[in-house]
Amino acid sequence: MPKLHTYSTQVVWTGDLGSGTSRYDAYSRDHLVSVANKPDISASSDPAFRGDPKHHNPEELFVASISSCHMLWYLHLCATNGIVVTGYMDEAMGTMEESANGSGRFTDVLLRPRVTIGASGHIALAERLHDEAHRFCFIANSVNFPVRCEPATEVV
Structure with a gap:
């Protein structure tokens, strides 16, 4: 029987600029990727999809x-x-x-x-x-x- 491994992450959207997703261009794609007891990764979408180029995508x-x-x-x-x-x-x-x-x-x-x-x-x-x-x-x-x-x- 194969050994099973599970991996847990948390992704939290941090891109509400005040009006949520009221329009396609009204919110940021920024989010945090977290794994317990490890540094968070600041992420966004690719700049081609309105993301922040300073963050990983x-x-x-x-x-x-x-x-x-x-x-x-x-x-x-x-x-x-x-x-x-x-x-x-x-x-x-x-x-x-x-x-x-x-x-x-x-x-x-x-x-x-x-x-x-x-x-x-x-x-x-x-x-x-x-x-x-x-x-x-x-x-x-x-x-x-x-x-x-x-x-x-x-x-x-």
Whole structure:
């Protein structure tokens, strides 16, 4: 029987500018994302949808969650396979398609991890482990679009 894990968050809208949602342009899209015993995340919608560009938006956080999950699995697999990672940075990019009716969906996420490994590391194995990390990533396994990975590995 599979183990079940649950995750609880609280999202609170903070964007009432005095007249609630009386008009489409009368309210802010600002909100707080909270998880017990952790710092709050100030969020808004994407600026294309009247959001505050100073705050994270759900789409960015979604792409970040895929990137973060991949990274954590990758680091685990490197540790168990004798690859010493000394640096990891990913500039992930997600593509969302907006439909004529205003709805939308992600069609692609591209991960571009730049990994630095120790001098005794094996680049071929280090790069192959990205494929395995992808197979294990909880978030990538939960989406219905391609998550591509174009890693680069450097030995120091």
